[in-house]
Amino acid sequence: MTQPDVQHLKQTTLPADALALLKRLIATPSFSREEGQTARHIEAFFQEKEILFERLKNNVWAKNRCFDPAKLTLLLNSHHDTVKPNPSWTLNPFEPLVRDEKLFGLGSNDAGGCLVSLLSTFAWFYDRPDMGYNIVMAATAEEEISGRDGLELLLPELPPISFAIVGEPTEMELAIAEKGLLVLDCTAHGVSGHAARNEGENAIYKAIQDINWLTTYQFPKVSPTLGAIKLSVTIINAGTQHNVVPDTCTFTIDVRVTEQYTLEEVIETIQANIQSDVKPRSIRLKPSSIPADHPIVQAGLALGRHTYGSPTTSDQAVLNCPSLKCGPGHSGRSHSADEFIYLREITEGITGYIQMLEQVL
Structure with missing residues (x-):
């Protein structure tokens, strides 16, 4: 032919x-x-x-x-x-x-x-x-x-x-x-209390500490084609009423992962450096x-x-x-x-x- x-x-x-x-x-x-x-x-x-x-x-x-x-x-x-x-x-x-x-x-x-x-x-x-x-x-x-x-x-x-x-x-x-995609649902834990008194531990403040780390941390290995891993906090929720110190604050991290790291390595690094619980939605999108x-x-x-x-x-x-x-x-x-x-x-x-x-x- x-x-x-x-x-x-x-x-x-x-x-x-x-x-x-x-x-x-x-x-x-x-x-x-x-x-x-x-x-x-x-x-x-x-x-x-x-x-x-x-x-x-x-x-x-x-x-x-x-x-x-x-x-x-x-x-x-x-x-x-x-x-x-x-x-x-x-x-x-x-x-x-x-x-x-x-x-x-x-x-x-x-x-x-x-x-x-x-x-x-x-x-x-x-x-x-x-x-x-x-x-x-x-x-x-x-x-x-x-x-x-x-x-x-x-x-x-x-x-x-x-x-x-x-x-x-x-x-x-x-x-x-x-880049791969990793979505992490995180929960910061505090103790509820009355906002007018010095009671409780504000979960929002704990989440803020974790988010501050996420905004400044850079994974050391940088991809020659994709650049650095990108971390973005895209959702946050806490509180039910104005006078109650919230005992939980949830937030979501959108992570764009390069070939320099496995998804599991990225999760381990984040878990080791923040107080909040970290739960990946999936580890499929490599x-x-x-x-x-x-x-x-x-x-x-x-x-x-x-x-x-x-x-x-x-x-x-x-x-x-x-x-x-x-x-x-x-x-x-x-x-x-x-x-x-x-x-x-x-x-x-x-x-x-x-x-x-x-x-x-």
Whole structure:
């Protein structure tokens, strides 16, 4: 079989099919845990391309036709759930509107453009018998809420993954590292008493001491791509009435963790230095990275792309393999009112993915 030439991409129906699918996805509400209808649109895309697929809940996935268990496997992944539209939208978020070479609609940028570009890329390589890797394509659910019924649920069903490309809007630049997320619920304990008398121990004051430590402490190891670990106290609650010294004060810490520390090490450090009880909500969302000399990164660099560290969290957090975050669109448009993606970015996304993979597969 003749190896396809990426220059012939525009002579195929792939860019037009990708745009048509993206419009259908936009027109179909798919909030996290409610992605059943968009999963059907993705199934229909596979059926149109005569691609065999499987579905687990709202996750739809497929293996390349010439899948060989003896070969290593590359995972292509992006999500089809969205956040809810914020009140600042001036357009109908579920009406795919093309204006000024832009496609407007909820999920167009995050991460619809990435998803349809990866699906098209998978379709391009699906029948190739001469690849050095297998390819698995997974269109998954619940990414926006870090849910357990998305990629995390699907992973045990997939073959072992050697490395992954996770589609998120990066302007096709190469996010070779991503911070993990750790949410800590903390409780400072005091003793209740009457505010008019010298009674009790004010739990708010104890919490303030702990928060002061959190605002000044710096973890000594700094990531060359992601920088320092970032600690932010984002919620605090205490007290029931003005004349009672509160005996408890709860606060929440948002911790963005780099690859320099495990989540367990971060928890241990914080617990050792504050008085409050510390309870992690989960230790699932780990920092992730891929070596700068990995072939897929080198392929991107050869195309003029640049590497960087991403402060945001994606489905990379549940992967246990090297992973690269890369996709069309701009991260700053994600979750914004009147979200859009440029039409050219979809074709550029398909082209960029194919060009990178041609050097690796």
